[in-house]
Amino acid sequence: VYTYITLRDHRARTWDSLRFVFLFPADIISTVEFNYSGELLATGDKGGRVVIFQHEQESKNRPHLRGEYNVYSTFQSHEPEFDYLKSLEIEEKINKIRWLPQQNAAHFLLSTNDKTIKLWKISERDKRAEGYNLKDEDGRLRDPFRITSLRVPVLMPMDLMVEASPRRIFANAHTYHINSISVNSDHETYLSADDLRINLWHLEITDRSFNIVDIKPANMEELTEVITAAECHPLQCNVFVYSSSKGTIRLCDTRAAALCDRQAKFFEEPEDPSSRSFFSEIISSISDVKFSHSGRYMMTRDYLSVKVWDLNMENRPVETYQVHEYLRSKLCSLYENDCIFDKFECCWNGSDSAIMTGSYNNFFRMFDRNTRRDITLEASRESSKPRATLKPRKVSTGGKRKKDEISVDSLDFNKKILHTAWHPKDNVIAVAATNNLYIFQDKIN
Amino acid sequence: MFPKGTKRKFSDSGEEPVSSGDQVPAAPSVATRSLTSSYSLQRQSLLDMSLIKLQLCHMLVEPNLCRSVLIANTVRQIQEEMTQDGTWQIMTQALAAAQCPTDRLVATEVLCRQTDAAAQAGQSPKPFSVGGLEEGYHAEEVVMEGDVETEVTMSTLAPVSPQLSSASYLAGPFVMGPCWDEDEEEEEEEEEEEDGECEEDEEDDSEDCVSEGEEADRDHLSPDSRTGEQVFGTFEIKHPAPPPDPALEELFSDVDPSYYDLDTVLTGMQSAPKMGPYDLLESLSSHGPTALSSSSSCRSDLNELDHIMEIIVGS
Numbered sequence: 001v002y003t004y005i006t007l008r009d010h011r012a013r014t015w016d017s018l019r020f021v022f023l024f025p026a027d028i029i030s031t032v033e034f035n036y037s038g039e040l041l042a043t044g045d046k047g048g049r050v051v052i053f054q055h056e057q058e059s060k061n062r063p064h065l066r067g068e069y070n071v072y073s074t075f076q077s078h079e080p081e082f083d084y085l086k087s088l089e090i091e092e093k094i095n096k097i098r099w100l101p102q103q104n105a106a107h108f109l110l111s112t113n114d115k116t117i118k119l120w121k122i123s124e125r126d127k128r129a130e131g132y133n134l135k136d137e138d139g140r141l142r143d144p145f146r147i148t149s150l151r152v153p154v155l156m157p158m159d160l161m162v163e164a165s166p167r168r169i170f171a172n173a174h175t176y177h178i179n180s181i182s183v184n185s186d187h188e189t190y191l192s193a194d195d196l197r198i199n200l201w202h203l204e205i206t207d208r209s210f211n212i213v214d215i216k217p218a219n220m221e222e223l224t225e226v227i228t229a230a231e232c233h234p235l236q237c238n239v240f241v242y243s244s245s246k247g248t249i250r251l252c253d254t255r256a257a258a259l260c261d262r263q264a265k266f267f268e269e270p271e272d273p274s275s276r277s278f279f280s281e282i283i284s285s286i287s288d289v290k291f292s293h294s295g296r297y298m299m300t301r302d303y304l305s306v307k308v309w310d311l312n313m314e315n316r317p318v319e320t321y322q323v324h325e326y327l328r329s330k331l332c333s334l335y336e337n338d339c340i341f342d343k344f345e346c347c348w349n350g351s352d353s354a355i356m357t358g359s360y361n362n363f364f365r366m367f368d369r370n371t372r373r374d375i376t377l378e379a380s381r382e383s384s385k386p387r388a389t390l391k392p393r394k395v396s397t398g399g400k401r402k403k404d405e406i407s408v409d410s411l412d413f414n415k416k417i418l419h420t421a422w423h424p425k426d427n428v429i430a431v432a433a434t435n436n437l438y439i440f441q442d443k444i445n
Numbered sequence: 446m447f448p449k450g451t452k453r454k455f456s457d458s459g460e461e462p463v464s465s466g467d468q469v470p471a472a473p474s475v476a477t478r479s480l481t482s483s484y485s486l487q488r489q490s491l492l493d494m495s496l497i498k499l500q501l502c503h504m505l506v507e508p509n510l511c512r513s514v515l516i517a518n519t520v521r522q523i524q525e526e527m528t529q530d531g532t533w534q535i536m537t538q539a540l541a542a543a544q545c546p547t548d549r550l551v552a553t554e555v556l557c558r559q560t561d562a563a564a565q566a567g568q569s570p571k572p573f574s575v576g577g578l579e580e581g582y583h584a585e586e587v588v589m590e591g592d593v594e595t596e597v598t599m600s601t602l603a604p605v606s607p608q609l610s611s612a613s614y615l616a617g618p619f620v621m622g623p624c625w626d627e628d629e630e631e632e633e634e635e636e637e638e639e640d641g642e643c644e645e646d647e648e649d650d651s652e653d654c655v656s657e658g659e660e661a662d663r664d665h666l667s668p669d670s671r672t673g674e675q676v677f678g679t680f681e682i683k684h685p686a687p688p689p690d691p692a693l694e695e696l697f698s699d700v701d702p703s704y705y706d707l708d709t710v711l712t713g714m715q716s717a718p719k720m721g722p723y724d725l726l727e728s729l730s731s732h733g734p735t736a737l738s739s740s741s742s743c744r745s746d747l748n749e750l751d752h753i754m755e756i757i758v759g760s
Contacts, residue, residue, distance in 0.1 A: 088507055114507070176510055195510040224518055226511045245511050278491055278522060282515045332487075336494060341512045 029432035031419055035099035035107065038423040041069060041430055042109055043437055044094025048078040050111055050164070052122065053439075069439050073122055075164035078113040090115050096181050098190070100203075108167070110190060114177040117192055119168035119203065128158040173199050173209050180230045186237040193230035193242060196223075200254070212260045213242060213252065228343075229288050235295040239264075243300060247284030251311065267309055269316045279331040279340065287343035292352040293424075299355055301346040304328060306357050306367070321367045321374065324359045326397040326408045339413050347422045358417025361406065362433045363393055379417060379431045379438040390440065485532065488523055495520045 027045040034041050041053040054072035081090040091114055100108040106123040131153045135141050176194035183190045191212070192199050198213035213230075217223050226245045233239035241251045250263035271280065283303035291298045292308075297318070300307050304325060307317035323344075327334060334340040339360075346357040358364045359376070367374045376393045396405040419432040427442035495516050527533035 091507070177507070223514060226514050228511060245515055278488070278519055281518055281522070285511070285515060332491070335491075338498075338512075341509070341515070 028435050029419060029437060030093050030095060031097050032421040032430050032432050032437070033097045033099060033109075034421050034423055034430070035109075036101050036424060038425050038428070040072065040099070040107060041421070041439070042097045042099065042111075043430075043432065044077065044097050044111055045435075046091075046093040048076055048080070048092030048094060048113065050075055050077045050094065050097065050109075050120070052162075053437075073162040073164055075120070077111045077118060077120065077166075078116065081115075095178055098181050098183050100183055101187055103187075110181050110183065112178050112181050112192065115171065115174055117170040117178070117181060117201075118166050119170070120164050121167045122162060122164045125161045125163060126158060127155040129153040130156045168203065168206050170201055170206050170209070173201075179228060180242075182230060182232040182240070184232045184237050184240075185235055189237075191230060191232055191240060193227050195226040198227065198230050198240075198242060198260075210258070212254060212258070214259065214261065228286050231289055231291055231298075233295055234291050234293060241289055241291070241298060243286035243289040245285040246281060247286055247302060249286065249289060249298070249300060249309070265311070265314050267314045267317075269307070275328075277331065279335060282335070282340055283331065288345040290346060290348060292348050293350065294352055297352065299346055299348065301344050301357055303340060303342075303344075306346050306355060308355070308369070319369065321355070321365075323357055323365050324363075324395070326395055330408065334413075337413065339416075342416055343418060344416075345419050347420055349422045349427070350425045354422075356420050356422060356429060358420055358431070360413050360416050361411040362415040362417055363395075364417045364420055364431055377440075379433040379436070381436075485530075488527070492520060492523045492527075495523070 027047045027049065029043050029045050031044040032041070033043075039055045041055075043051050043053075045051070050073075051071060052073040053069040056068050056070060077094060078092040080092045082088070083090055093113055094111050095114065096110075096112050098110045100110070100119075102108075106121050109120050109122070111118055111120060130137060131151050133142070133147060133150055133153075134144070170192070174192065174194040174197070176196050178192055178194045180193040181190060188204075189200055189202050192201065192209075193213075196214065196216040197211055199209040200212045201209045213227070215225065215227060224246075228243050228245055230240060230242035233241070238254045239251060240254070241249055243249045247268065249267040251265035251267070252260035253264045254260060256262070256264065271284075286300045286302050288301040289298060296311060298309050298311060300309065300317075301323075304327060305323055306321045308319035308321075309317045331340060344358050346355060348355055353370055354366055354368050356364060356366045362379045363376050364379060365374060365376050376395070377390045378393050391404075394402075394405045395411070396402060396407050401407050415434065417431055417433050421430045423429065429440050431438040431440065498516050499513065499520070524533065527536070
């Protein structure tokens with residue numbers, strides 16, 4: 001992805017700040033997801049709300065500017081609950097949102113907190129029936145004896161109203177915390193994964209689901225590995241993958257057995273013995289796994305790197321990108337302040353030629369798979385005036401810090417970008433920085 | 446700068462022995478490992494830090510299972526390495542020799558949570574079973590009654606031998622229990638660091654609890670036990686007494702000889718190694734030799750308890 005200006009390349013692109021939205025200070029954005037067309041962008045937050053942005057039509061006068069994203073719909077998806085049996089609070093935080101492919105005028109999405117998945121229908125209403133016989137326009141009932149003639153109600157245009165209604169609630173299927181949901185390519189089923197189990201649901205059926213993976217040991221004391229993420233293959237509806245806290249990925253085929261405890265493929269990179277430390281396992285824990293749009297590759301994010309795997313090769317990734325290698329010498333401190341457990345997500349661009357992931361200090365990183373170029377950008381108010389070009393950032397690791405560089409010790413570890421999303425077709429990205437959502441686009445020079 | 450308010454600066458200034466270089470060196474050979482005192486200091490502090498984290502994770506409303514597992518694996522890894530070094534035995538023996546009265550050793554159930562179905566109010570400590578050791582440790586009883594402020598009562602026995610006392614919980618397969626287990630509330634547990642889980646919550650009825658054993662455990666594990674004590678201090682179990690629910694009391698008013706037992710079972714607290722009804726359901730199939738001496742009697746009560754739970758929960 002062409003993210004910095006080079007005078008040599010006449011087709012160089014720069015990343016613009018298109019728009020940013022300031023959400024309530026109390027709410028931290030917990031998930032970001034474009035729909036299949038890219039027209040809608042959904043965000044979930046810690047307060048259980050879902051906010052959907054819509055891409056405005058580009059204006060004909062200024063075709064070089066993409067349209068803006070504006071708030072389309074806001075609704076409360078999940079409420080805090082209390083599990084009386086265990087005396088535990090169930091957070092309303094939205095862990096994941098996944099859109100369904102659009103089949104009619106309405107939009108559907110799945111949103112989940114730790115325990116319950118909900119299917120929401122978002123529909124527009126821009127017409128209203130007027131001219132009822134039995135009631136006035138303001139709703140008051142008319143006296144039937146006063147009615148002297150009948151009329152047929154007429155549909156009149158009204159201000160656009162976007163309604164969100166819960167259509168299905170998939171509950172009580174997860175003992176542990178749900179970390180992933182993924183819609184299958186058959187558009188009829190989806191999977192949900194918690195720390196130890198993966199369930200397969202039918203979108204129409206809420207009272208039961210199939211358990212397809214169960215790694216809970218008979219004796220919980222023997223538990224050493226948990227499921228960290230899962231995803232359905234984008235094209236083959238019988239294939240899915242799940243990643244673990246030990247840095248492994250298992251690809252499973254649902255045709256093989258009802259319970260996919262034995263993987264069809266097992267992806268693991270051998271450990272480099274020279275860099276082994278007490279933190280090796282923790283930093284190898286995979287926080288996100290994403291198939292490429294083509295279905296040929298998958299990408300995994302661990303603490304320090306992003307790896308691209310060819311599904312045909314299990315013994316090592318085909319590409320490895322270092323996100324913030326300068327943190328390797330700081331692992332002990334990061335373990336102490338728990339940052340080492342941060343779960344970063346990653347995403348592909350529409351053509352699978354670039355990948356993006358977040359880091360600390362509101363930095364996020366993009367890697368061009370073809371040119372092997374990478375860039376670090378910052379999502380911050382200061383550097384993101386509308387239409388301003390983003391400046392590449394650099395972290396200095398050596399002793400000598402150049403101008404405009406920031407030293408590792410000055411990084412703000414409270415400002416972490418865990419959630420990013422890339423438009424499925426265009427070079428538009430959404431970056432969640434705590435409670436701010438940034439939307440950037442590229443500008444063709 | 447750091448989310449959890451860590452005081453330490455994020456620089457490898459190397460002033461404290463702990464942070465003498467944030468780098469944990471790549472694993473040297475066994476011989477060189479034991480020779481490098483800074484390495485073993487770092488390793489020790491890492492162990493302490495990990496154990497504190499595991500303890501603290503019990504305080505959370507819902508411990509993050511992935512995090513707990515990763516920390517537990519780290520501790521296990523350190524323990525294995527120290528066992529290979531021979532430093533593990535040395536340490537445990539030194540601690541055993543220097544230890545405080547043995548009755549502070551714990552291999553017990555510390556009840557830090559009630560799974561009180563009727564409790565809308567706040568979090569209470571989670572039942573936590575550390576039991577099941579062959580050495581015959583007594584279960585620790587935490588008595589919590591409606592309006593009574595109670596203390597942790599430790600009815601621990603002296604272990605069979607001072608040697609065993611420390612070695613038994615430190616050596617052997619390292620087991621981290623209910624820290625991540627939501628539905629299985631009783632675990633075989635040899636590591637007392639999980640005892641006395643405290644739960645801090647922001648709600649009004651917060652209960653703090655920790656066992657004195659916890660402090661002792663910290664002592665046992667590390668000559669420098671100040672961290673542990675600073676973390677846990679000396680807490681008492683206080684039951685802030687939510688106004689008694691008349692309906693609930695009436696319900697149990699005539700259930701007497703086992704009033705206490707029923708109450709404790711319903712509220713998730715155990716005397717002797719009994720488990721709550723739902724824990725029992727979960728772990729019946731999965732546990733092998735547990736400390737459940739009264740499991741059979743529990744089972745028969747299950748249906749009755751189920752019924753009562755339904756009434757309470759109003760389902």
